[in-house]
Amino acid sequence: MRRAFWTVVTAMAVCTLVFPDAVPAGQKKVGGVTMPLLKIDQGARMSGMGGSYAAIGDDIGMIHINPAGLTHVERGEYSFSYTRWLSNTKFYSGEAAFKTGYGVVGLSVVSYTPEEMEESTIFQPNGTGRMLDIGTVSIGVAFAKKLTDRLSFGFVGRWTSQNLDLETVTVYDISLGTKFYTGFKSLRFGMAFMNLGKDIKVSGGETQLMPVVFSVAAAMETFGEVGDPAYLTVTGENYYATDYSEPQYRLGGEAWLQNTVALRAGYKFNYDIETYSVGAGVKFQPAEGKEIRVDFSYTQFDFFDPPLRFTLSGSF
Numbered sequence: 001m002r003r004a005f006w007t008v009v010t011a012m013a014v015c016t017l018v019f020p021d022a023v024p025a026g027q028k029k030v031g032g033v034t035m036p037l038l039k040i041d042q043g044a045r046m047s048g049m050g051g052s053y054a055a056i057g058d059d060i061g062m063i064h065i066n067p068a069g070l071t072h073v074e075r076g077e078y079s080f081s082y083t084r085w086l087s088n089t090k091f092y093s094g095e096a097a098f099k100t101g102y103g104v105v106g107l108s109v110v111s112y113t114p115e116e117m118e119e120s121t122i123f124q125p126n127g128t129g130r131m132l133d134i135g136t137v138s139i140g141v142a143f144a145k146k147l148t149d150r151l152s153f154g155f156v157g158r159w160t161s162q163n164l165d166l167e168t169v170t171v172y173d174i175s176l177g178t179k180f181y182t183g184f185k186s187l188r189f190g191m192a193f194m195n196l197g198k199d200i201k202v203s204g205g206e207t208q209l210m211p212v213v214f215s216v217a218a219a220m221e222t223f224g225e226v227g228d229p230a231y232l233t234v235t236g237e238n239y240y241a242t243d244y245s246e247p248q249y250r251l252g253g254e255a256w257l258q259n260t261v262a263l264r265a266g267y268k269f270n271y272d273i274e275t276y277s278v279g280a281g282v283k284f285q286p287a288e289g290k291e292i293r294v295d296f297s298y299t300q301f302d303f304f305d306p307p308l309r310f311t312l313s314g315s316f
Contacts, residue, residue, distance in 0.1 A: 034169065034171065034199075034200045034208035034209070034210065034211070035136075035160055035162060035171055035195075035210065036211050036243070037136055037138075038160065038194075038195050038210075038211050039195070039241065040083075040085070040091070041064070041065075042061070042064045042081055042083070042091065042093045043061040043064065043079065043081050043309065043311050044279055044281070044296050044297040044310055044311040045057075045061055045262075045264070045279065045281060045293075045295045045297070045311065046061050046064070047277055047279065047297040047299055047307075047309050048252075048254075048264035048265070048277055048279020048280070048281075048295065048296075048297035048298075048309075049235065049252025049253065049254055049264050049265070049277070049279070050250045050252040050265075050266020050267050050268050051065075051237075051239075051250050051266065051268065051277075052235045052237040052250035052251055052252035052266055053065045053066070053217075053235075054066040054177070054190035054191070054215045054216075054217035055179065055188055055189055055190035055217035055218050055235055055237070056190075056217070056233055056235040056252065057069045058072040058226075059072065059077060059079075059313065060077040060079045060095045060096070060106065060313065061079060061095070061311075061313075062154075063095055063097065063106050063108050063140065063142050063156060064095075064108065065192060065194070065215075066154070066177035066178075066190045066191075066192040066215075067106070067142045067143075067144050067154030067155055067156045067175060067176075067177045067192075068144055068152040068153050068154040068177040068179040069152070069154070069177070069179055069190070070097055070104045070106055070142060070144035070154055071103070071144045071145065071152040071154070071179070073097045073098070073099050073315075074099060074289075074315070075098075075099055075289070075316065076096070076097065076098045076099065076315065077095075077096070077097050077313065077314065077315045077316075078094075078096045078097075078313060078315075078316070079093075079094065079095045079096075079311060079312070079314075080311070080312050080313070081093045081094075081309060081310065081311040081312075082310045082311075083308070083309045083310075084307060084308045084309075086301070086304045086305070087114075087115065087304070089113065089114045089115060090112075090113045091110065091111070091112055091113075092110070092111045092113070093108065093109065093111070094108070095107065095108045095109075097142070103143055103144055103145030103146075104142075104143070104144045104154075105142065106140075106141070106142035106143075106156075107139075107140070107141055107142070108140040108142070108156070108158075109137070109138070109139050109140075110136075110137070110139075111135070111136070111138075112135060112137075113135050114134050114135065116131055116132075117131065117132045117134070118130070118131055118132070119131070119132055132165045133163055133165050134163055134164060134165055135162075136160065136161070136162045136163070137160070137161050138158055138159070138160040138161075139158065140156045140157065140158035140159075141156070141157050141158075142154060142155065142156040142157075143155060150180060150181040150182075150183065151178065151181075152179045152180075153176075153177070153178050154176075154177050154178075155174060155175060155176050155177070156174065156175040157173075157174050158172070158173050158175070159172055160173070169200060171197050171198070171210065172197055172198070173196055173197030173210060174196050175195060175196065176192065176193045176194075176196070177193070178190070178191050178192075185220060186219075186220050186221045186225065186226070187218065187219075187220040189216070190215075190216075190217045190218075191214075191216050191217075192213070192214070192215050193212075193213075193214050194212070194213040194214075194215070195210050195211050195212050195213055196210065196212060197210040197212075209242050211241065211243060212241070212242045213239065213240065213241050213242075214240045215237055215238065215240070216237065217235060217236065217237035218235065218237075219233060219235035219236075220233070220235075221233050222234050227259065228256075228259070229258050229259050230255075230256060230257055230258065230259075231255070231256055232253065232256075233253065233255075234252070234253045235252050235253070236249070236250070236251050236252075237249070237250040237251075237252075246270055247270070248268065248269065248270045248271055249268070249270060250266065250267070250268050250269070251267050251269075252264070252265065252266035252267075253266070259283070260282060260283055260284075261280070261282055262280060262281040262282070262283070262295075263280055264277075264278065264279040264280065264281070264297070265277070265278050265279075273301050273302040273303060273304065274299065274300070275300045275301075275302070276300050277298060277299040277300065278297070279295060279296055279297035279298065279309075280295070281293055282294050289315070290314065290315055290316055291314050291315045292312075292313075292314040293311075293312070293313045293314060294310075294311070295309075295310070295313070296308070296309065296310055296311075297309045
């Protein structure tokens with residue numbers, strides 16, 4: 001078990017060596033990445049805890065933040081989410097995962113839809129009458145497996161297409177993750193290396209980086225245990241991104257009451273416009289071994305209307 005754990009940890013740690021050269025020194029907000037939408041939190045439970053989810057997550061939502069957590073899927077799970085994002089744009093996402101004899105396989109689909117915009121030109125500044133065709137679709141396939149009773153590993157391969165009206169940009173990327181239970185109470189660690197892909201050349205010959213993210217997180221129940229009528233889980237995460245020269249930090253917590261109602265809160269440190277988030281959820285059990293969950297989250301943004309997320313998920 002120790003050999004498997006340190007093999008995975010070492011491999012992922014070596015990968016982080018690319019980060020010192022990924023951003024220029026002395027700059028905070030670097031920019032220059034393509035497909036920045038791949039970094040946006042999907043799902044109300046995740047966002048309700050400030051996005052600090054790489055270690056705490058134990059459901060299908062892990063496909064977007066740390067695929068190793070998919071090993072918690074006992075039979076099958078599904079999820080559908082809606083996000084009212086910035087400037088009247090919207091996200092729609094759907095996920096499904098199934099446990100097999102070899103591990104857990106999963107599928108995710110994310111669609112980003114901007115508000116309709118009319119084309120305008122220098123000679124027709126009030127509009128030409130033609131509506132712009134803009135949007136992004138991302139499809140991912142995941143696999144996760146328990147290497148030991150404490151260590152899990154997972155990966156996601158993804159295809160993303162961004163329609164820029166007169167040009168379509170397509171990228172392929174892969175994400176890797178691990179989750180490790182230490183054996184000390186319920187303390188566990190999560191590590192994820194997300195959005196690894198080839199740099200993209202856009203119109204004009206400019207090369208843009210993929211929005212690569214490396215996160216290290218820890219989580220533990222500070223009151224009760226998972227499955228108790230009432231328990232509290234806290235989590236913290238270090239978050240490193242190629243378009244930001246300084247590490248960012250996320251803190252979150254989730255309290256369950258009567259194992260039916262969840263209250264969540266989170267905070268993001270060293271972010272430009274994001275600050276705190278809150279959320280709530282309810283869980284129903286219509287039949288033995290089956291669950292239906294409804295979650296909601298609110299995220300505070302400076303200068304913008306706060307994003308709202310709704311998620312319907314369940315197991316079968």
